[in-house]
Amino acid sequence: EFPENWSGEWFQSGMGDNGPVVINRHSVIHPTDTKKCIEKGKANRYLVRDEKYDCYKCMVINMKHPNVIQYKESYCDSLKPLRELCVSITGDAMLYSMFRLSAVPISCPFHDPLTFTYAKSYYECKSPLSQVDTCADDSRLLFRHQACADVPGSEAFDEQLVCLASWKEGSNHYLVGKIDHLHAKTDEDRYRCFIYEKPHHADDLATWNVAQSADATCQGLISAYEGSKTMKLTKVSHGGKKCKFPTWLTNHHHWHTLDSTQSYFVYHKDTSIRISNGTDMPENLETRGSTDLRLVCQEYISDDHLGSSGHQKHQSDVPQNQSYHHLNQESNQITLIAHVTVGCKSGYQCIKIYRRDEHVVQVQLGDLAYVAEEACMHHYWNPHTANITTLVTKVTNQVVPKSKCGPFGGKYQSSEVSHPSRCQSNEQQTFTQMHVGCSTEDTLTLHTNCLQPQVDTYQCQGHWENDGVTYVVASPTSRPSGSPRRVCFTYTSTRGVGEGALETYTITARHDTCISRQYGAHMAINATLSDVCAETANQTSSSYRISESLWSPLLPLMLLLLIHLQITSSFLSHRQSYPVKL
Numbered sequence: 191e192f193p194e195n196w197s198g199e200w201f202q203s204g205m206g207d208n209g210p211v212v213i214n215r216h217s218v219i220h221p222t223d224t225k226k227c228i229e230k231g232k233a234n235r236y237l238v239r240d241e242k243y244d245c246y247k248c249m250v251i252n253m254k255h256p257n258v259i260q261y262k263e264s265y266c267d268s269l270k271p272l273r274e275l276c277v278s279i280t281g282d283a284m285l286y287s288m289f290r291l292s293a294v295p296i297s298c299p300f301h302d303p304l305t306f307t308y309a310k311s312y313y314e315c316k317s318p319l320s321q322v323d324t325c326a327d328d329s330r331l332l333f334r335h336q337a338c339a340d341v342p343g344s345e346a347f348d349e350q351l352v353c354l355a356s357w358k359e360g361s362n363h364y365l366v367g368k369i370d371h372l373h374a375k376t377d378e379d380r381y382r383c384f385i386y387e388k389p390h391h392a393d394d395l396a397t398w399n400v401a402q403s404a405d406a407t408c409q410g411l412i413s414a415y416e417g418s419k420t421m422k423l424t425k426v427s428h429g430g431k432k433c434k435f436p437t438w439l440t441n442h443h444h445w446h447t448l449d450s451t452q453s454y455f456v457y458h459k460d461t462s463i464r465i466s467n468g469t470d471m472p473e474n475l476e477t478r479g480s481t482d483l484r485l486v487c488q489e490y491i492s493d494d495h496l497g498s499s500g501h502q503k504h505q506s507d508v509p510q511n512q513s514y515h516h517l518n519q520e521s522n523q524i525t526l527i528a529h530v531t532v533g534c535k536s537g538y539q540c541i542k543i544y545r546r547d548e549h550v551v552q553v554q555l556g557d558l559a560y561v562a563e564e565a566c567m568h569h570y571w572n573p574h575t576a577n578i579t580t581l582v583t584k585v586t587n588q589v590v591p592k593s594k595c596g597p598f599g600g601k602y603q604s605s606e607v608s609h610p611s612r613c614q615s616n617e618q619q620t621f622t623q624m625h626v627g628c629s630t631e632d633t634l635t636l637h638t639n640c641l642q643p644q645v646d647t648y649q650c651q652g653h654w655e656n657d658g659v660t661y662v663v664a665s666p667t668s669r670p671s672g673s674p675r676r677v678c679f680t681y682t683s684t685r686g687v688g689e690g691a692l693e694t695y696t697i698t699a700r701h702d703t704c705i706s707r708q709y710g711a712h713m714a715i716n717a718t719l720s721d722v723c724a725e726t727a728n729q730t731s732s733s734y735r736i737s738e739s740l741w742s743p744l745l746p747l748m749l750l751l752l753i754h755l756q757i758t759s760s761f762l763s764h765r766q767s768y769p770v771k772l
Contacts, residue, residue: 295329383408547652628723
């Protein structure tokens with residue numbers, strides 16, 4: 191019998207559209223014939239009967255990887271001892287390769303940003319350099335071929351490789367994959383075998399030499415320097431260093447957007463961030479999904495490295511030591527360059543991260559650049575127009591972080607006059623009052639002008655002020671299904687014109703991020719401070735009563751002290767008016 195793990199459907203070159211090769215415990219079934227197992231010998235030798243030609247063969251079959259089987263076979267002969275049939279298989283006999291059709295991809299052996307040169311026949315295309323983009327799914331690589339003016343027939347095209355199997359024979363390493371490009375129409379065009387040489391390290395550069403087969407077999411691959419196509423893959427150097435994200439970000443390893451549509455996971459020794467949809471933690475952060483985005487911190491950009499507009503200065507204008515890998519942890523905002531991978535697209539982005547509160551940060555991402563040095567230049571980065579994403583820490587053990595609701599404590603009344611309404615549950619509520627820090631300093635309440643008043647209570651989680659606008663992130667204490675989990679309130683004050691004019695506050699609320707723009711806000715009202723909190727007034731009155739009770743017993747003593755000081759002062763003045771005689 192054949193081993194059970196051989197069973198399944200396999201692709202073999204030359205079968206055309208006749209169908210796959212099927213292996214079960216007793217037979218190897220080709221589209222045109224069937225070989226039935228008769229006897230198993232040593233060293234993976236099998237005596238098989240060819241059902242089509244009614245003859246016998248020796249097959250030497252080796253499973254190189256769960257997704258790859260290779261074999262050689264003798265010529266058809268009459269029934270003879272297995273050893274005698276196997277002797278007729280010569281060293282240069284045809285090597286057949288079969289690739290499992292239901293193969294689960296493997297992690298590719300080449301990682302990190304790479305450049306490469308390639309050669310077909312005797313012409314090497316090495317200027318400009320071609321590029322390998324690592325994909326979010328680490329079983330895929332995207333080869334971006336460049337056309338070279340001095341190489342006849344070279345053209346710019348993209349080719350995606352899915353890695354299916356790898357193994358080692360002696361000093362040689364083999365890889366089987368499926369390539370996809372514009373001209374690949376069938377599996378004969380897609381399956382390819384590669385032989386590669388592990389890199390030799392020199393000055394932080396690592397180079398892989400790779401040779402590719404001419405067809406959907408591994409036949410004829412002898413070394414990493416000979417093949418239908420040869421390549422030299424070189425790791426892009428970043429000085430051998432990666433930066434770490436600031437501790438005020440990495441102290442919490444799970445952040446998510448206000449609406450919980452995306453999560454940011456910090457991992458890999460605080461050097462990487464994975465952005466995924468939803469809030470569920472992946473089983474393995476290192477195994478990336480095809481839609482996930484991965485950020486790897488490369489280097490920080492100092493404020494001196496950026497011009498007044500927030501753009502990176504031209505490289506010739508900036509000393510080399512202005513980009514660095516260590517951060518002043520006391521800084522509440524950082525600008526950095528990160529290597530970014532999403533799907534099979536990768537490059538570099540300028541990223542700015544703001545610490546707003548212990549449990550709130552904001553992130554701005556620039557556009558994707560293919561060269562790290564250009565990521566923070568004005569072509570790809572504009573901090574004045576880049577979208578702002580607000581992130582809060584993941585709630586653990588149902589404990590919601592608490593924070594003061596900002597400096598604007600009190601009761602606010604909407605300046606819009608409205609009459610009480612029935613406020614149907616399916617209608618959007620109109621809030622006419624807001625109480626900030628009244629019941630406790632970390633709660634905020636919204637009041638509707640309904641016949642049956644409705645009060646929504648929020649737990650404040652963080653606040654900050656920026657450019658004259660105060661921001662407060664809060665969570666509803668009770669949340670009906672489908673309602674937002676986080677809300678960002680903003681306060682902008684405007685002093686009225688004329689004597690005695692009241693200060694007006696524009697208050698907005700958003701469920702997606704923290705910006706002061708009224709357009710698209712879920713709530714926007716103009717309000718004035720109508721009263722202080724009753725609790726605050728009571729505390730002030732109580733403090734006055736306590737002070738009064740402390741001072742009352744001391745008043746007579748203070749009066750006597752003042753009289754004594756007055757008498758003493760008069761006596762001294764009287765003596766000084768007469769000279770002293772000796």
